[in-house]
Amino acid sequence: MSEINLYGKSFLTLSDFTTEEILYLVNLAAELKEKKKQGIRGNLLEGLNIAMIFEKQSTRTRCATSVAAWDEGARTEYLGGSEIHFGAKESVKDSARVLGRMFDGIMYRGFEQEIVEILAEHSSIPVWNGLTDETHPTQAIADLLTIKENFGKLQGLKVVYIGDGRNNVANSLMLASAMVGINFINCTPKELEPCEKMLGAAKAVAKENGGSVEVINEPMDAVEGANVVYTDVWVSMGEEAEKEHRIELLKPYQVNMPLMEATGNIASKDVIFMHCLPAFHDHKTKVSKECGALEVTDDVFEAEFSKVFDEAENRMHTIKAVQVATLTNP
Ligand code: CP
Numbered sequence: 179m180s181e182i183n184l185y186g187k188s189f190l191t192l193s194d195f196t197t198e199e200i201l202y203l204v205n206l207a208a209e210l211k212e213k214k215k216q217g218i219r220g221n222l223l224e225g226l227n228i229a230m231i232f233e234k235q236s237t238r239t240r241c242a243t244s245v246a247a248w249d250e251g252a253r254t255e256y257l258g259g260s261e262i263h264f265g266a267k268e269s270v271k272d273s274a275r276v277l278g279r280m281f282d283g284i285m286y287r288g289f290e291q292e293i294v295e296i297l298a299e300h301s302s303i304p305v306w307n308g309l310t311d312e313t314h315p316t317q318a319i320a321d322l323l324t325i326k327e328n329f330g331k332l333q334g335l336k337v338v339y340i341g342d343g344r345n346n347v348a349n350s351l352m353l354a355s356a357m358v359g360i361n362f363i364n365c366t367p368k369e370l371e372p373c374e375k376m377l378g379a380a381k382a383v384a385k386e387n388g389g390s391v392e393v394i395n396e397p398m399d400a401v402e403g404a405n406v407v408y409t410d411v412w413v414s415m416g417e418e419a420e421k422e423h424r425i426e427l428l429k430p431y432q433v434n435m436p437l438m439e440a441t442g443n444i445a446s447k448d449v450i451f452m453h454c455l456p457a458f459h460d461h462k463t464k465v466s467k468e469c470g471a472l473e474v475t476d477d478v479f480e481a482e483f484s485k486v487f488d489e490a491e492n493r494m495h496t497i498k499a500v501q502v503a504t505l506t507n508p
Pocket residue numbers: 235236237238239240309317454455456
């Protein structure tokens with residue numbers, strides 16, 4: 179573990195790191211979480227400046243990035259996509275070169291994966307992917323921490339992701355699970371199965387690490403024996419035009435009590451529910467007032483086995499670990 183040095187590295191996708199490096203980040207996050215719980219404020223990032231380019235909305239990733247940096251003495255600058263010349267009056271490549279002259283690290287949330295790659299290539303400072311259409315790697319690190327906190331291990335657990343099987347969260351959770359030897363099931367209708375390239379890569383990585391990756395279309399079959407049932411919204415940011423079709427398609431994939439019971443693991447407390455959030459679970463939002471619960475019912479969301487707010491908190495501790503690991507030379 180002590181030989182691991184991620185100084186100067188970007189985090190654009192999980193495959194930027196090895197399994198050992200991913201586990202190092204999870205463990206570092208647990209240490210930083212404990213440090214914060216003890217009320218110890220640090221200075222590991224003292225004097226550093228972090229830019230936050232957000233082209234899509236965010237509550238957790240935005241706040242986690244800021245609070246993580248502030249906790250360890252760095253400063254942050256929020257750059258809303260429409261407020262800067264990014265990719266509009268100025269190319270992404272030019273903006274990257276400008277920001278690289280002023281900042282020490284960049285958190286980016288936006289659309290194409292290619293944008294975050296251009297940012298990393300031309301800014302010459304660490305760039306972290308805070309969600310693209312394709313991937314959400316910092317979310318997956320928080321998910322691994324949350325799973326480890328609940329089961330004391332990762333290897334050999336059964337994680338079932340259910341819903342839109344080809345979205346950013348599903349893709350990153352699939353690869354992260356494969357890297358740490360989890361038995362991962364992506365439960366989704368045929369139309370939303372992950373792309374062959376990502377699925378094939380994850381299967382190969384799982385094999386190397388003693389886990390497995392499988393796609394199953396039938397929810398009740400998929401969840402049997404699950405330790406983690408995980409879902410995400412049915413319509414991701416930028417895909418709003420798909421809303422009606424997706425709701426029809428994914429109704430049978432809703433995480434509700436009968437589905438959780440089908441894991442067979444509630445009584446023994448061997449199953450948890452996870453969701454990256456935000457979630458449509460019956461509370462009143464502009465969307466759920468119209469449709470009621472979508473991907474998860476309220477009783478599951480509020481159940482004792484639901485760990486969604488621990489998971490949300492862990493976004494901060496894990497993003498802090500990524501900042502510390504890539505911005506400081508041990
Ligand atoms: N889970 C997550 O990325 O949440 P935000 O969209 O609020 O950042």
